[in-house]
Amino acid sequence: MKSAVIRANERKLLLMAALVLLCTVGYLLLEVNLANPRLLAYAMKLRVPKVVVMLITAFTIGGASIVFQSVINNTIVTPCLLGMNSLYTLIHTAVVFFLGSGSLIAVNANLAFGVDIVLMGLVATVTYSWIFQKTKHNVLYVLLVGTVLTSFFGSLQSTITRVMDPNEYDALLTTLVASFSNINSEIVLFAVVLLAGVTFAIRKELALLDVLTLGKAQAINLGVDYDRCIRRLLLGVTLYIAVATAMVGPISFLGLIVANLSRQLLKTYRHSQLILGSALFGMIVLVGGQLLVEHVVSYTVPISVFITVGGGLYFLYLLLTRKKV
Amino acid sequence: MQIQKLSKQYDGKTVVDGVSFSIPKGKVISLIGPNGAGKSTVMGMISRLIAQDSGLIHFEGKEMGKWKSRELSKRLAILTQSNHIQMKLTVRELVTFGRFPYSGNRLTREDQEIIDRAIRYMELETFEDRFLDELSGGQRQRALIAMVIAQDTEYVLLDEPTNNLDIYHATNMMKTVRRLCDELGKTVILVLHEINYAAFYSDYICAFKDGKIAKFGTVEEVITKENLSEIYQVDFEILNIAGKPLSIYY
Numbered sequence: 001m002k003s004a005v006i007r008a009n010e011r012k013l014l015l016m017a018a019l020v021l022l023c024t025v026g027y028l029l030l031e032v033n034l035a036n037p038r039l040l041a042y043a044m045k046l047r048v049p050k051v052v053v054m055l056i057t058a059f060t061i062g063g064a065s066i067v068f069q070s071v072i073n074n075t076i077v078t079p080c081l082l083g084m085n086s087l088y089t090l091i092h093t094a095v096v097f098f099l100g101s102g103s104l105i106a107v108n109a110n111l112a113f114g115v116d117i118v119l120m121g122l123v124a125t126v127t128y129s130w131i132f133q134k135t136k137h138n139v140l141y142v143l144l145v146g147t148v149l150t151s152f153f154g155s156l157q158s159t160i161t162r163v164m165d166p167n168e169y170d171a172l173l174t175t176l177v178a179s180f181s182n183i184n185s186e187i188v189l190f191a192v193v194l195l196a197g198v199t200f201a202i203r204k205e206l207a208l209l210d211v212l213t214l215g216k217a218q219a220i221n222l223g224v225d226y227d228r229c230i231r232r233l234l235l236g237v238t239l240y241i242a243v244a245t246a247m248v249g250p251i252s253f254l255g256l257i258v259a260n261l262s263r264q265l266l267k268t269y270r271h272s273q274l275i276l277g278s279a280l281f282g283m284i285v286l287v288g289g290q291l292l293v294e295h296v297v298s299y300t301v302p303i304s305v306f307i308t309v310g311g312g313l314y315f316l317y318l319l320l321t322r323k324k325v
Numbered sequence: 326m327q328i329q330k331l332s333k334q335y336d337g338k339t340v341v342d343g344v345s346f347s348i349p350k351g352k353v354i355s356l357i358g359p360n361g362a363g364k365s366t367v368m369g370m371i372s373r374l375i376a377q378d379s380g381l382i383h384f385e386g387k388e389m390g391k392w393k394s395r396e397l398s399k400r401l402a403i404l405t406q407s408n409h410i411q412m413k414l415t416v417r418e419l420v421t422f423g424r425f426p427y428s429g430n431r432l433t434r435e436d437q438e439i440i441d442r443a444i445r446y447m448e449l450e451t452f453e454d455r456f457l458d459e460l461s462g463g464q465r466q467r468a469l470i471a472m473v474i475a476q477d478t479e480y481v482l483l484d485e486p487t488n489n490l491d492i493y494h495a496t497n498m499m500k501t502v503r504r505l506c507d508e509l510g511k512t513v514i515l516v517l518h519e520i521n522y523a524a525f526y527s528d529y530i531c532a533f534k535d536g537k538i539a540k541f542g543t544v545e546e547v548i549t550k551e552n553l554s555e556i557y558q559v560d561f562e563i564l565n566i567a568g569k570p571l572s573i574y575y
Contacts, residue, residue, distance in 0.1 A: 003417075211425055213412045217374055217405040222476075223398030223426045269412035 009266050009273050016280040023287040024051055030295055050180045053188060054290060057180075057244050057251060058258070058282030060195060063275045064240035065255030066262065067206070070213050070271065071233050072139055075263060076318055078256035081146045082128070084120055084241045085250035086153035091119055092175050093157045097164055101171040113187045116246035117194070123149070124238035129231055137227040142234065178249035178304045180290065191247050195240065202236040205229045209271040251304070257311045258282040260318055326371070326480070326512075331380035333366050341366050342536040343380070353506045353513045355523035358533030359557055365484060367533070368516050372403040372482045398426040402478040404469055406485050410457060416468045417453040420444055423475030443474040447501070463494030470501060474509070481505060483515040487522060495519070499526045524548045525569045532556050545570060 028047050033039040061079070068079045095105050095115070105111050127145055135141040161169055199206075208229055211219050219226050241252050255278075262277035289303045326348040333341040341363040348354055356364040369375035371382060373389060382389040385400065402423075410419075420443055424436040432440075444453055447467045457465055466486065473481055486502070487495035499522050505511045506528075517523045523530055523544075530547040532540045539556050540547045548570040553561040562573045 005415075207430060210430065211422065214410055214422060215407070217403060217407070218410075218422075220374060220394070221372075221398060221403040222422060223393075223395035225394055267413050269414050269418065 005268060006270070006273075009268055009270075009277075012265060013273065013276055013280065016277065016284065020055075020280055020283045020287065023284055023291060024055075027051055027287050027291045027294075030291065049183065049185060049188070050290070051287065053180050053183050053248060054286040055283055056188065056192065056195075057248050058254075058286045059279040060240050060244040061252060061255045062258045062262070062278035062280075062282035064237045064244075065252075065259035066271065066274050066278045067209065067233055068237045068255070069259055070209050071230055071237065072143065073213065073215065075260060076256070076315070076322070077143070078315075079237065079241050079252045080256070081143055081150065082238050082241055082252070083123070083146045083149040083153060084238065084245045085252055086150045086157065087120055087123060088116060088245045088250055089176055090153040090157045090160075091116055093160050093164075093172060096168055096172045097160045101168050106175075109182070109184055110186055113190070113246050117242065120242035120246060121239060124235060124242055128234045128238045132231050132234065137230065139230065139234075176249065177302050178251040178307075179302070180248055180286075183247060187247060191243050194243050198236050198239045198243075202232050205232045205236070206271070209233075210269055213269055249304075251307070253311050254282060254285065254307050257307070257314050258285060260314070326385075327383040328367075328371065329381045329383070331367060331370055331382070332378050333363075333370065333375065334378055340536055341370070341377075344533075344536075344538055345380075346531060346538060346541050348512065348514060349529060350512050351506065351510055352528040353502060353515070353526060354529045354531060355527040356514070356516045356531050356533065357518075357520060357523050358539070362533035363536040364516050364531075364533045368482060368484050368514070371514065372401070372405075372484075373397070374403065374405070395426055398476070398478075400478050401480045401482065402473040402476045403482045404473055404484065404486065406488055414457050415454050416449055416457065416460070416471070417444065419457060419468050420449075420453075420471045420475050423472040423477075426476065439477060440475050443471045446474055447471040462489055463491075463497070466490065466494070466498060467501075470498075470505075474505075479511060481511050481513045483513065485516050485518060487517065487519060495522070502526060520548070520553065520574075521571050524571055525567075548572060 028044070028051060032043045065079050068082070069075050069077055092106075092112075095103065095112070099105060105115055127149065128142060131145055132139075132142050161172075164172075208219075208224050211222050211224055212226075212229065212233075214222070216226055219229075241255075244251060258278045258281040259274075261281045262274050265281075266273055266277050268274065285307070286303070289306050292306070293299060293301060293303050328347065329345050331341055331344040332339065340361075344363070344367055356368060358364045366375060370377045373394075384392065384397075389397075417440070420440050421432065421436075423443065424432060424440065428436050444450060447470055449464075449467060449471055452460065452464060452468070457468065460468065483502070486498050490498060502513050502515065503526050506513050515527075527544060529542065530540070530544055531538060532547055532552065534556050540552050548563065550561050550563050553563075553572060553574075557574070559574050563570050564573065565571075
């Protein structure tokens with residue numbers, strides 16, 4: 001038995017999927033000489049990996065943001081609070097500062113990705129699993145720890161950049177902006193395997209998301225092992241964000257936008273639909289945005305500028321129009 | 326359900342101090358007492374939302390902690406005071422969650438029938454597709470009770486169910502509590518502030534003072550001038566109305 005809301009939402013999701021397809025095809029084929037197979041092959045070689053990375057990133061950030069908001073039980077939190085963005089920035093700044101921009105870790109993308117993943121995974125596990133247990137499963141403490149860590153990493157990073165050689169800083173700056181270019185296929189494959197592993201590990205908890213949003217007392221009433229469930233989901237979300245950030249750079253602010261767009265459009269509590277909607281919105285924003293970056297403003301503005309400016313305005317709008325606080 | 330020497334401390338201050346009593350089956354039992362007497366904390370421990378520091382709760386022949394949470398949720402339903410639900414949820418969708426312990430996210434035809442019955446029982450048919458945040462406090466409370474009915478448990482625990490309700494809705498709430506017991510055969514345990522509601526609608530009353538049980542017994546045994554004056558430290562007069570001891574305090 002399907003209610004009218006579910007069916008209406010399925011239509012909306014289909015429409016969004018069609019839009020994603022349109023953006024993707026548009027991105028792949030715009031300004032390509034279709035008559036010349038060699039030029040076409042060359043363009044595809046450049047564009048297909050980028051599109052794949054964008055789609056994966058959008059899915060990861062979009063899905064993780066919805067789960068994160070539901071776990072915290074607040075729809076205006078952003079997964080930036082988990083501190084992964086600033087940790088990424090710190091790691092990369094520290095590597096360039098201590099080892100030099102020509103060092104192996106800075107130059108070899110696979111190695112850099114590996115270092116990012118290990119460090120972020122470590123911080124994620126300690127903060128969002130261990131501390132969570134230590135604080136008797138108080139989500140707010142964990143958020144506070146995340147916020148403090150974010151400023152801590154940020155301060156360390158800015159201290160380093162102050163004493164850094166300007167030329168090195170210049171080289172560093174390009175890696176600190178989210179980018180979809182130059183990501184090799186090994187990293188993408190590794191990221192997909194990691195994401196699949198995390199998803200598999202928390203598959204049972206994901207099915208409980210709808211019940212969790214009823215609040216702690218109701219969830220326990222309905223037989224959910226609340227603390228364990230929240231802990232595993234929080235850890236899973238952080239690892240998700242960590243993988244996406246290690247892959248493309250600081251991007252988790254995107255999550256706030258797409259998760260709320262999804263909630264606004266679908267008006268449901270069903271997480272299967274919310275997550276899908278959020279992921280599709282992410283794909284539209286990223287692929288559509290990159291299309292604009294490459295063909296309208298011809299690379300003068302990076303996509304993260306659009307995301308931050310647009311996201312910031314949308315965030316203000318959300319704060320001002322929220323009825324209840 | 327048997328409660329043995331239950332204790333709980335917060336920051337070194339003893340809130341509940343060696344509370345023991347057993348809950349008779351198929352009755353309405355009200356926990357009353359002044360603020361800070363520990364009644365809500367005892368309720369929280371019975372409903373496994375708060376962990377006790379010491380003491381045991383025997384439930385259906387097994388210690389509470391040994392039950393699987395899922396199994397317990399088929400036998401014991403909890404309704405707390407704070408029920409602010411962030412999600413956009415219709416009445417029917419909320420009631421549907423009552424079947425979660427049985428069927429998870431996949432509902433059977435039987436589940437649907439039970440949900441229909443629960444909605445009819447609480448006379449919510451005309452609201453069933455309305456969103457919860459569009460309802461009045463009384464209607465929302467009825468929707469939550471419908472969910473508890475759909476959960477189909479032998480025990481129902483209600484923490485101050487009349488809180489924030491006006492006289493009309495609070496009285497209807499108490500009548501529903503009575504029906505849950507008389508018509509559906511449930512054991513209902515509730516925390517109440519209004520002594521007269523407790524006196525009129527319950528079978529047993531457990532009165533708390535300073536973290537201990539001051540009096541436990543039938544309504545007639547507990548609601549006396551002397552007992553209430555001692556528990557609340559105010560003057561009481563007891564009137565006998567409709568065969569129930571109702572109290573006036575000033």
